[in-house]
Amino acid sequence: MRTxxxxxRHGSRMFTWRAEIHHVRGDADCHRCIRVRVWGSGKTGQALQADLLSLAWPAPWGACATDGSYPTSADVRALIMFALRAGWQPERRGGTFALTEMQHAEACTLTGFLLTDRLRTPHGADPTQRVIAAHNLRQRS
Structure with a gap:
């Protein structure tokens, strides 16, 4: 399948992005996870990468196959603006600037997603518990 x-466009700069659908397993469920990669200076510039955990809940086991969550242009624009404030330098040659759960999750908020490290490492926080906590927080608001 072709990517x-x-x-x-943000200001005078044109960004190119792609999103790949994956899934991550939690202790009690399977969750849709979208890896977003963004370039602001072509493929030779520093890439931005963010792994987004879908907040679709409640969901039966295997919901990662049926969850239709996908980042919109507004979501990607929010990631770009947050990453630029956090130190991403798209014009820098080579490398990847990762928005990680450990460093950025508290400050980086998107409507339907959470940042996750679980796609990069199995030692990331349990996605099921994070999704439940996010839903409980929303219900109290």
């Missing part, structure tokens, strides 16, 4: 590259 679809999308374009997004």
């Amino acid at each position: 679809r590259l999308r374009h997004l």
